[in-house]
Structures are given as structure tokens and as C-alpha cells.
Amino acid sequence: MPDVVKPRFKIGDPEVQDLGSFLTAVPLANGTVANLPGGQNGLTNHLAQAILNWQANVVYDQGEWVTRFDIEVTPDFGEIEIRSIGDDEAFRLMHRPTGIVALEETREAALRSLKHKVRAHERDARDGDNGDGN
Numbered sequence: 001m002p003d004v005v006k007p008r009f010k011i012g013d014p015e016v017q018d019l020g021s022f023l024t025a026v027p028l029a030n031g032t033v034a035n036l037p038g039g040q041n042g043l044t045n046h047l048a049q050a051i052l053n054w055q056a057n058v059v060y061d062q063g064e065w066v067t068r069f070d071i072e073v074t075p076d077f078g079e080i081e082i083r084s085i086g087d088d089e090a091f092r093l094m095h096r097p098t099g100i101v102a103l104e105e106t107r108e109a110a111l112r113s114l115k116h117k118v119r120a121h122e123r124d125a126r127d128g129d130n131g132d133g134n
Contacts, residue, residue, distance in 0.1 A: 005065040008056035011049050019052065020045035062112075066119075073122035074115055082107070 009016050023044040026034040037043050053059065057068045081094045085103075091110040094101045095118050102114035 005058060005067055007049070007053050007058050007060070007065050009049055009052040011045055013049075013052075015052055016045055016048045019048035023048055069123070069126065070119045073119055075118050080111075080114065082110075 020042075021044070023036050026036070028034055036047070050060065053065075054068065058065055059068055059071050060066075061071060061074075075095050079096050081096055083092045083094075084090070085092060090103060090105055091107045092101060092103050093107075093110045093114045095114055098118060098121055100114065100117045100121060102110045102117060104110035104113050
């Protein structure tokens with residue numbers, strides 16, 4: 001099981017607030033200004049938090065904080081073979097490049113399971129799991 005990933009920057013952090021304020025009226029290279037809605041914990045602060053955490057290699061993805069590495073190795077739909085079993089009673093998804101399979105009752109659960117399995121596999125490969133126990 002991977003370590004729990006926590007955001008480095010929270011919405012109330014001064015760095016987030018400062019960047020959020022800047023983003024409400026960003027001067028652009030073409031001489032115009034991009035006006036984004038701000039407000040108390042508005043869009044610009046959430047965007048600022050996402051930017052700062054991205055730079056710290058942390059990303060919010062479908063309800064959880066994960067590393068950028070996890071996002072980068074998440075399977076694309078073109079890499080996934082989907083088969084329904086019975087009358088859509090279960091779904092079998094296979095990640096073609098690795099052969100990893102997930103079997104769940106719903107498409108969403110199968111995709112979530114497959115993503116976690118592929119991420120764990122890629123994380124192990126990155127961390128030097130070469131199959132000989134070292």
C-alpha cells in the first residue's frame with residue numbers, strides 16, 4: 001500500500017493566498033490582463049493551490065492526493081481493454097502494456113481498481129523492484 005500523500009500547500013497558506021491574489025488580474029505578455037474570479041476561497045485560490053502543489057509533485061485526483069508520478073503512469077483509455085461479463089454484471093479491464101487485470105461489479109470500480117494496480121506496479125518498478133528480492 002502506498003504512503004498517504006498529503007498536499008504541501010493548503011488553501012489558507014500565505015503562498016496560496018498571494019498567488020491567488022495575483023491570479024485575479026494576471027498581466028499577460030500580449031499587453032492584456034486575464035481577469036479571473038477570486039473571492040474568499042474562490043477559483044483563483046484553488047488554482048493557486050493546484051499550481052503550488054503541482055510544483056511540489058502532489059496532485060488532487062478523483063478525491064485523493066497522489067504524486068505526479070501516479071498521474072503520469074495512470075493508464076490512458078487507449079491502453080485499456082474493457083469486457084463486460086454477463087448482462088453487465090461485472091467488468092473486466094486489462095491494461096494492455098502490463099497485462100494487469102481488474103474485475104469489479106461496475107465500470108467505475110474496475111477502472112479505479114486498475115488505476116491503483118497499475119500505479120503500484122509502476123511505483124515498484126521505479127523504486128527498483130527488479131524481481132530478485134533486492
